[in-house]
Amino acid sequence: xxxxxxxxxxxxxxxxxxxxxxxxxxxxxxxxxxxxxxxxxxxxxxxxxxxxxxxxxxxxxxxxxxxxxxxxxxxxxxxxxxxxxxxxxxxxxxxxxxxxxxxxxxxxxxxxxxxxxxxxxxxxxxxxxxxxxxxxxxxxxxxxxxxxxxxxxxxxxxxxxxxxxxxxxxxxxxxxxxxxxxxxxxxxxxxxxxxxxxxxxxxxxxxxxxxxxxxxxxxxxxxxxxxxxxxxxxxxxxxxxxxxxxxxxxxxxxxxxxxxxxxxxxxxxxxxxxxxxxxxxxxxxxxxxxxxxxxxxxxxxxxxxxx
Amino acid sequence: xxxxxxxxxxxxxxxxxxxxxxxxxxxxxxxxxxxxxxxxxxxxxxxxxxxxxxxxxxxxxxxxxxxxxxxxxxxxxxxxxxxxx
Numbered sequence: 001x002x003x004x005x006x007x008x009x010x011x012x013x014x015x016x017x018x019x020x021x022x023x024x025x026x027x028x029x030x031x032x033x034x035x036x037x038x039x040x041x042x043x044x045x046x047x048x049x050x051x052x053x054x055x056x057x058x059x060x061x062x063x064x065x066x067x068x069x070x071x072x073x074x075x076x077x078x079x080x081x082x083x084x085x086x087x088x089x090x091x092x093x094x095x096x097x098x099x100x101x102x103x104x105x106x107x108x109x110x111x112x113x114x115x116x117x118x119x120x121x122x123x124x125x126x127x128x129x130x131x132x133x134x135x136x137x138x139x140x141x142x143x144x145x146x147x148x149x150x151x152x153x154x155x156x157x158x159x160x161x162x163x164x165x166x167x168x169x170x171x172x173x174x175x176x177x178x179x180x181x182x183x184x185x186x187x188x189x190x191x192x193x194x195x196x197x198x199x200x201x202x203x204x205x206x207x208x209x210x211x212x213x214x215x216x217x218x219x220x221x222x223x224x225x226x227x228x229x230x231x232x233x234x235x236x237x238x239x240x241x242x243x244x245x246x247x248x249x250x251x252x253x254x255x256x257x258x259x260x261x262x263x264x265x266x267x268x269x270x271x272x273x274x275x276x277x278x279x280x281x282x283x284x285x286x287x288x289x290x291x292x293x294x295x296x297x298x299x300x301x302x303x304x305x306x307x
Numbered sequence: 308x309x310x311x312x313x314x315x316x317x318x319x320x321x322x323x324x325x326x327x328x329x330x331x332x333x334x335x336x337x338x339x340x341x342x343x344x345x346x347x348x349x350x351x352x353x354x355x356x357x358x359x360x361x362x363x364x365x366x367x368x369x370x371x372x373x374x375x376x377x378x379x380x381x382x383x384x385x386x387x388x389x390x391x392x
Contacts, residue, residue, distance in 0.1 A: 069337070072337060072344075079347070079348065087355075087358075090358045090362065094358070097362060097365045097369065100369055101368075101369055104369060104373060104376065108376060111376065111379050111383075114383065
């Protein structure tokens with residue numbers, strides 16, 4: 001009856017009403033079974049008194065037998081009803097408990113998923129937050145003030161060329177030998193450059209032979225005007241050509257006056273196309289190197305253009 | 308007359324004995340059914356006890372799991388920054 005209510009109602013309430021109805025019927029059946037006891041007791045007393053006081057004892061006995069059979073059947077019926085309703089109620093409760101267990105398992109699974117996600121996110125964030133050191137090239141020159149110059153490999157060759165060209169142009173023509181481009185470079189960088197700077201720039205220049213040649217020519221002009229021992233670097237690189245021909249031209253422009261130390265080759269992390277150039281740079285005076293550079297520049301220019 | 312009375316007495320005794328046997332049989336049937344009903348009640352009680360015990364055990368486990376979930380959810384609610392990406 002109550003279960004026949006339309007489905008538009010809250011299904012939870014309907015389910016609760018059905019459960020309540022089942023519970024009520026069980027309680028009712030149990031109450032009826034309990035009420036059988038006083039009925040049987042009263043019927044037993046009546047039969048005993050009637051058998052004792054009545055004259056037709058056989059009829060009373062027959063009635064008593066019939067009543068006993070019916071009472072027994074009635075009691076069995078009531079017991080069966082109570083047992084059936086109790087079993088149904090227990091099964092319903094077990095089903096509800098199982099459903100609740102499944103729902104709790106779902107919630108537990110969702111919680112475990114959230115925890116797993118949190119852990120993964122935490123690991124990811126920690127990985128992102130981890131500082132990955134990137135070692136850029138840097139050079140340590142012994143004569144400098146222990147300055148380290150870090151060259152970014154992303155600097156374009158043109159800008160660098162312009163930079164050095166500007167720097168070279170800024171030098172007065174009548175500046176002393178100590179004020180040449182190479183000197184400035186050496187003053188800024190340590191003399192233990194292993195050809196990284198120059199090779200870096202030279203490698204950048206090697207990308208376009210025309211650029212390097214043009215820059216080289218400009219430098220030649222600057223060197224000629226300045227007449228500085230900037231050729232030290234040039235000479236050093238010119239004397240001992242690098243593995244990559246182009247790199248040697250770039251070396252003198254940036255090469256500082258080093259001791260008799262070999263310029264270690266390097267490879268930019270950002271530009272793997274750069275070749276490792278190792279050019280030993282013997283120590284020379286600036287004036288001598290600059291002079292030597294003037295002599296060598298023509299040969300290097302041709303070699304650089306080829307490479 | 309006496310002989311007829313004796314025969315009637317014998318017949319009455321026979322009838323009485325037969326009735327007594329019938330009554331005893333009836334009583335035995337009733338007793339047997341009552342004993343069967345009693346056995347059914349004992350078996351029903353054992354089965355119901357087992358079902359109730361299993362239900363109680365399930366409820367206890369559910370209660371413990373719910374408590375654990377409640378603590379976990381409470382911890383997650385207390386730290387909402389964990390869910391911020």
